Amino acid sequence: MGRGGFFGRYLRVDLGQKRAEHVPLDEATLRAVVGGVGLGALLLGRETPPGFDPLGPEAALVLAFGPLVGTPLTTSAKLAFVAKSPLTGRISDGLSSSAFAIAGKRAGVDAIVLVGAAEEPSIVLVDEAGATLVPCPELWGRDFAISEASERLGQAYPDHRFAVIGVAGERLVRYAGIANDGRHAGRGGLGAVLGAKRVKAIGVRGIRPVPLADAEATLRIAKDLARRSLGPATEKYRSLGTVANLSTFNRLAALPTRNFQASTFEDARRIEGEALHETRERGRGSCKSCTIGCEHFFEVRPGQRPVKMEYENLFALGPLCGIGDPEVVLRASSACDELGIDTISAGGTIAFAMECAEKGLFPAGPLAEEARDLVFGAGERLLSMLEDIARRRTPLGDLLAEGSRRAAEIVGGEAPSFAPHVKGLEIPGYEPRALQTMALGFAVGTRGADHNRSGAYEADFSGKVNRFEPDAAEAAEHAVAAEDRAAVMDSLILCKFLRRAMDDFYGESAEMLRAVTGLPFEAKDLVEAAGRITLVRRLFNEREGWTPAEDTLPARFFEEKLPGGAAKGAGIDRARFARSIDAYHARRGLDERGFVPAEVAREMMAWMGGKYR
Amino acid sequence: MVTIELYGVARLRAGREVIELDARSLGEALLGLGATCPVLEPSIVAGGRLAPGWLVALNGAQITADPETPLGDGDVVVLVSADAGG
Ligand code: SF4
Numbered sequence: 001m002g003r004g005g006f007f008g009r010y011l012r013v014d015l016g017q018k019r020a021e022h023v024p025l026d027e028a029t030l031r032a033v034v035g036g037v038g039l040g041a042l043l044l045g046r047e048t049p050p051g052f053d054p055l056g057p058e059a060a061l062v063l064a065f066g067p068l069v070g071t072p073l074t075t076s077a078k079l080a081f082v083a084k085s086p087l088t089g090r091i092s093d094g095l096s097s098s099a100f101a102i103a104g105k106r107a108g109v110d111a112i113v114l115v116g117a118a119e120e121p122s123i124v125l126v127d128e129a130g131a132t133l134v135p136c137p138e139l140w141g142r143d144f145a146i147s148e149a150s151e152r153l154g155q156a157y158p159d160h161r162f163a164v165i166g167v168a169g170e171r172l173v174r175y176a177g178i179a180n181d182g183r184h185a186g187r188g189g190l191g192a193v194l195g196a197k198r199v200k201a202i203g204v205r206g207i208r209p210v211p212l213a214d215a216e217a218t219l220r221i222a223k224d225l226a227r228r229s230l231g232p233a234t235e236k237y238r239s240l241g242t243v244a245n246l247s248t249f250n251r252l253a254a255l256p257t258r259n260f261q262a263s264t265f266e267d268a269r270r271i272e273g274e275a276l277h278e279t280r281e282r283g284r285g286s287c288k289s290c291t292i293g294c295e296h297f298f299e300v301r302p303g304q305r306p307v308k309m310e311y312e313n314l315f316a317l318g319p320l321c322g323i324g325d326p327e328v329v330l331r332a333s334s335a336c337d338e339l340g341i342d343t344i345s346a347g348g349t350i351a352f353a354m355e356c357a358e359k360g361l362f363p364a365g366p367l368a369e370e371a372r373d374l375v376f377g378a379g380e381r382l383l384s385m386l387e388d389i390a391r392r393r394t395p396l397g398d399l400l401a402e403g404s405r406r407a408a409e410i411v412g413g414e415a416p417s418f419a420p421h422v423k424g425l426e427i428p429g430y431e432p433r434a435l436q437t438m439a440l441g442f443a444v445g446t447r448g449a450d451h452n453r454s455g456a457y458e459a460d461f462s463g464k465v466n467r468f469e470p471d472a473a474e475a476a477e478h479a480v481a482a483e484d485r486a487a488v489m490d491s492l493i494l495c496k497f498l499r500r501a502m503d504d505f506y507g508e509s510a511e512m513l514r515a516v517t518g519l520p521f522e523a524k525d526l527v528e529a530a531g532r533i534t535l536v537r538r539l540f541n542e543r544e545g546w547t548p549a550e551d552t553l554p555a556r557f558f559e560e561k562l563p564g565g566a567a568k569g570a571g572i573d574r575a576r577f578a579r580s581i582d583a584y585h586a587r588r589g590l591d592e593r594g595f596v597p598a599e600v601a602r603e604m605m606a607w608m609g610g611k612y613r
Numbered sequence: 614m615v616t617i618e619l620y621g622v623a624r625l626r627a628g629r630e631v632i633e634l635d636a637r638s639l640g641e642a643l644l645g646l647g648a649t650c651p652v653l654e655p656s657i658v659a660g661g662r663l664a665p666g667w668l669v670a671l672n673g674a675q676i677t678a679d680p681e682t683p684l685g686d687g688d689v690v691v692l693v694s695a696d697a698g699g
Contacts, residue, residue: 236621240622247620248621252674458695461668462676565673566670567674
């Protein structure tokens with residue numbers, strides 16, 4: 001084991017048996033997958049049997065830290081929650097940044113793995129010695145907002161930091177998230193995985209310093225990185241935040257509108273980041289250990305607590321649902337955070353239902369009755385729908401709590417052709433027809449449609465490809481490169497908003513790892529790790545039933561052209577897209593159908609501990 | 614006459630959304646932009662070129678940073694940050 005960064009063990013908590021044990025992790029394994037999403041994927045495969053139910057007792061929820069967590073490096077206070085998604089049936093890894101990550105790592109572990117299910121609603125308290133299960137009848141089924149539940153836990157256990165689920169997680173909403181310190185591991189329904197284990201919250205208490213192999217070098221790098229993190233490459237995040245995307249995307253006709261029926265929104269001016277900044281901005285914040293500070297808070301109404309807003313929340317609860325009232329969008333975003341549901345999946349599923357309602361597709365009866373006033377632009381209805389979904393308290397709320405793919409299968413008819421998902425995960429705020437390298441990134445993503453694990457939009461916005469008709473091989477090259485960089489950043493773990501502040505991404509990442517861990521990481525090791533991490537995820541998905549047919553997009557994107565704006569007439573050509581997918585698979589080293597070749601899988605499984613295929 | 618539209622940080626800094634000027638190429642338009650809005654120099658436009666991390670979408674569609682890109686009367690230069698993520 002190296003001299004820093006890693007502790008060389010993880011804590012395995014069996015909730016059913018009320019037993020916890022430390023399990024060793026060897027240096028070769030940690031070097032191979034680094035940490036974060038890489039380590040999480042590896043442990044998920046090891047700890048689960050093939051074909052398990054993501055909401056059943058055999059499911060595992062992994063909280064994986066990275067070697068840089070707890071060090072002075074900016075944006076390093078991150079952890080990855082990794083599990084099989086109840087929304088997609090495939091791997092899901094949600095990241096968030098917080099003091100929770102640092103406290104968890106400082107309990108002297110590289111990861112915490114929860115298996116089994118508690119007999120009764122409980123919280124799990126973790127410290128250096130292990131874990132304890134404490135029943136929490138006072139918190140479960142009480143309809144508390146996440147902020148209130150967190151506050152109560154903080155008062156009861158002031159030495160611990162908490163990751164908490166909301167009402168939606170308790171009710172097994174398939175896109176419920178996990179919150180910690182106001183940040184959310186939102187995507188893929190990992191909050192429902194915790195809810196199914198009858199765990200309301202995980203509390204961590206850690207006092208063990210994270211060892212640094214070369215403290216002097218680490219500090220030098222940290223200072224330099226902090227300085228660069230305040231340069232022009234991050235000005236957008238500091239001055240406006242990600243909400244700045246909205247006006248640009250609208251102008252470039254890449255802004256998903258009315259459930260992807262259009263890519264420009266007539267009310268964009270009212271909710272764009274620049275307007276919010278001018279009229280409603282009330283302060284900035286940052287995740288723990290971050291020098292950038294991309295969080296921007298906006299006023300809902302005078303005297304009320306300002307609300308944090310990101311582009312993805314803004315697009316999903318705004319244009320995607322045809323809503324241009326900034327107050328409604330802010331309230332909706334805040335409601336999702338307090339109920340504990342993913343904003344992108346919530347917005348996507350409701351927008352899908354709005355289109356179904358407008359087309360009269362809901363079967364006559366309670367669903368059609370309830371959906372009568374669910375039209376695009378109906379702001380108050382959006383707000384009540386979020387509550388209905390999170391509590392599964394009405395027939396339509398219950399249906400939409402299943403996500404757009406399952407809802408579409410139940411509604412039937414033409415609904416599945418416009419349900420806005422890939423592998424069941426609702427599509428983020430990048431119109432695939434206007435950004436076709438990103439479209440490929442969405443289609444092949446192991447987590448489903450995913451702007452965090454694929455940054456292929458960077459190629460579309462770079463001018464290096466024709467964003468309406470990229471060459472298949474070029475698109476594949478860019479998609480792999482973007483996915484690889486994301487895999488490494490998410491395994492270190494550092495925030496992606498740092499990426500442009502780094503000149504030599506792999507070289508600098510290796511330098512950080514050498515300083516922190518004392519292990520001989522080189523740039524080429526990280527390039528290899530990136531590919532390996534993606535293959536570990538794909539092997540897991542293959543084991544859980546992935547087929548090549550899943551690497552695609554909904555029919556709408558091939559069959560309907562964009563109606564207006566700078567992307568008017570754009571559509572995705574099926575044959576060219578199929579060639580891009582083939583090119584991606586080849587470039588990834590997969591076989592002609594997209595599977596991990598048998599000999600590669602055998603070799604990987606030998607060191608991963610089996611059970612992946 | 615060409616129109617330059619500003620978004621995000623550029624709009625915030627310049628305090629303007631639109632600038633109209635005469636230019637026959639992107640380079641000329643960027644020189645004009647820098648002269649009209651010196652606050653954009655040098656971190657957004659620098660001597661007739663775009664600073665790293667900035668691009669234009671010509672008429673909202675074709676994305677480029679090439680100063681040789683010819684412009685004609687009525688063209689719209691949309692200045693955008695390449696960091697369109699998150
Ligand atoms: S840049 Fe933003 S998301 Fe990234 S660590 Fe800092 S505050 Fe968190």
